[in-house]
Amino acid sequence: MKEIASRGHEVTIISPYRPKPAFFNYTTIQTSDVLHSDDGFDLFELDNESLFKNILTTYEYGNLLTEFTLKDKGVQKLLHSNESFDLVIVEQFFTDALKGFATHFNAPLVLFSSVGLTEWNKHYMGNPVLPSTNTIVYTGYTNQMNFFQRIRNLAGTIFDYCYRTWVFYPIQRKYAEKYFPKPVNFDGIINNASLMLLNSHFTTSENVLLPYNMIEIGGFHVTQNRLNNDTQKLLDEATDGAILFSLGTNLKSCDLAPTTLRTILNVFGRLRQRVLWKFEKDLAEKPKNVFISKWLEQADILAHPNVRLFITHGGILSVTEAIFNGVPMVGIPVFVDQKMNMARAKHAGIANVISLKDLTEKFFSMINGTINDPTYSKNVRKMSKLMKDRVVRPLDLAVYWIEYAIRHKGVRFETPVSKMYWFQVYMLDILCFVMFNLLITYLLIKGLCTYLGKENSRVINDNKKKQ
Structure with a gap:
C-alpha cells in the first residue's frame, strides 16, 4: 500500500498500525481493538490440538477479526460517508464479509493472500481443490503424501468445506447484513474478485497450477536497509x-512455558555462536552469548554475512526472508500455515524441523547439525539465487495488476470451475450416471435371464407332459 501511495494514488487503509513515516496521500483508519481479538486464544496450545480443532479455531478467529473490524467507529464512519474508491483490496483470510466494501463502494475487488495456494483461497478464483496433491495447511504434509496421509488430508478437506459452507458463511452473512448500511448480496461478493495476489514463489511453496486470475508476488516485501549501529557491531x-x-x-517468546524457556536458554548457552533473540520482556538470567530485544530488524539481520542460522516459527514472511538471504533454518512451527511451510523447507533440504515438546537435547544437536552440514547452506543459497532472478520485481508486478484492475474497472478471468457445482467438477454426476446405467443393465440382464430360465423350464415341463 505504501508503494501504491508513492505512485500518486490516494490510499485509505483499515489497519491496526500506522506507517512510519506518514504519507500525505495515505490515510489510516486505525482499528486498534483488532489487536485484542485473539486474547482468548493460547496459540501455543494449538500445536497439541487435532487437525479439526485447528480448522475450527482459525474460522473462529476469522469471525472475531471480521466483527472487530466492521464494528469499529472509524470503519462505520467511512461506511456512512460519501467517499468513493476506484478499487478495493481485501486480504483473503477468513473475513469474507469484508468483501462487502467493494459492493458498498461500487468498486472492483482485488484479493491478497498472505500465503500461497491453499484450501483457504483457491476455490474463490475457480481453482479446483485436489486432496490428492493439495495439502491442508495444518497437516505439515508436502504434496507428496503417502496413502494414510491422503486419507487424513481428504478428511480435513471435506470437514473444511462443510464447516465453511454450513457454519462459517452464515455467520459472515449476518455480519455483512448487520454492519453494512446498504444491502450486500453475500453470495454474490465472495467469489466476485477480479484478481488474487499470492504471497508465494516456487522457492517458498511447491509447483502448482495457477489460473490467470492468481498472480504470485512472493518476496515483494523484502527490502535491504542499514542495521542500527549496535546490531551492526554485534x-x-x-x-x-x-x-x-x-x-x-503473533507468537511471543515471553509466553513460552518456563520449562521450555529454561531448556532453550540452556541450549543457547552451550553454543559458540552469538544468539539474537526477539524476546518481548526483560530476561534477567541469560547466557553471555544471548542478546535479546523486543524488536529486531529481521530481514536486515538475515542479510548479514555472519548469520549462520535462523531459528523460526515458520511463518511465510520469515521463510521468504531466510531463502532470499540464503540462510538455513531450524523451524519450530506451531499453528496455521507454519507446519506446511516448514515441511516444504525440510523437503527442499534447507531446514530441519522440531516441535515445541521436543525441545530437549535434540534441539542442541539439530542446531549444530544444520549449521555444520554444508548441504543446507548450499541448497538455500541456490534457492536464494532462484528467488532473486525474476523477470520483474514482484512489488512492481503487484502494482501493475492492481493498476490494471483500476484501468479496466475490474476484469474477470473466469475459469469453468467457477460456474460448476463441486460434483460436476469431479464428474461425480457422470460416475453416478454410469453406475446407475450399469445397475439398470445388470437388472435387465438378470431379469431377462430369469425370464428365459423360467420359459425354458416351462417348455421342458410341457414336453414331458406330452410324452
Whole structure:
C-alpha cells in the first residue's frame, strides 16, 4: 500500500498500525481493538490440538477479526460517508464479509493472500481443490503424501468445506447484513474478485497450477536497509557466527512455558555462536552469548554475512526472508500455515524441523547439525539465487495488476470451475450416471435371464407332459 501511495494514488487503509513515516496521500483508519481479538486464544496450545480443532479455531478467529473490524467507529464512519474508491483490496483470510466494501463502494475487488495456494483461497478464483496433491495447511504434509496421509488430508478437506459452507458463511452473512448500511448480496461478493495476489514463489511453496486470475508476488516485501549501529557491531564481532531466533509477531517468546524457556536458554548457552533473540520482556538470567530485544530488524539481520542460522516459527514472511538471504533454518512451527511451510523447507533440504515438546537435547544437536552440514547452506543459497532472478520485481508486478484492475474497472478471468457445482467438477454426476446405467443393465440382464430360465423350464415341463 505504501508503494501504491508513492505512485500518486490516494490510499485509505483499515489497519491496526500506522506507517512510519506518514504519507500525505495515505490515510489510516486505525482499528486498534483488532489487536485484542485473539486474547482468548493460547496459540501455543494449538500445536497439541487435532487437525479439526485447528480448522475450527482459525474460522473462529476469522469471525472475531471480521466483527472487530466492521464494528469499529472509524470503519462505520467511512461506511456512512460519501467517499468513493476506484478499487478495493481485501486480504483473503477468513473475513469474507469484508468483501462487502467493494459492493458498498461500487468498486472492483482485488484479493491478497498472505500465503500461497491453499484450501483457504483457491476455490474463490475457480481453482479446483485436489486432496490428492493439495495439502491442508495444518497437516505439515508436502504434496507428496503417502496413502494414510491422503486419507487424513481428504478428511480435513471435506470437514473444511462443510464447516465453511454450513457454519462459517452464515455467520459472515449476518455480519455483512448487520454492519453494512446498504444491502450486500453475500453470495454474490465472495467469489466476485477480479484478481488474487499470492504471497508465494516456487522457492517458498511447491509447483502448482495457477489460473490467470492468481498472480504470485512472493518476496515483494523484502527490502535491504542499514542495521542500527549496535546490531551492526554485534554481528560484525561475531567471529564464530550468529544465530537469529524469532517466533514472529503473533507468537511471543515471553509466553513460552518456563520449562521450555529454561531448556532453550540452556541450549543457547552451550553454543559458540552469538544468539539474537526477539524476546518481548526483560530476561534477567541469560547466557553471555544471548542478546535479546523486543524488536529486531529481521530481514536486515538475515542479510548479514555472519548469520549462520535462523531459528523460526515458520511463518511465510520469515521463510521468504531466510531463502532470499540464503540462510538455513531450524523451524519450530506451531499453528496455521507454519507446519506446511516448514515441511516444504525440510523437503527442499534447507531446514530441519522440531516441535515445541521436543525441545530437549535434540534441539542442541539439530542446531549444530544444520549449521555444520554444508548441504543446507548450499541448497538455500541456490534457492536464494532462484528467488532473486525474476523477470520483474514482484512489488512492481503487484502494482501493475492492481493498476490494471483500476484501468479496466475490474476484469474477470473466469475459469469453468467457477460456474460448476463441486460434483460436476469431479464428474461425480457422470460416475453416478454410469453406475446407475450399469445397475439398470445388470437388472435387465438378470431379469431377462430369469425370464428365459423360467420359459425354458416351462417348455421342458410341457414336453414331458406330452410324452
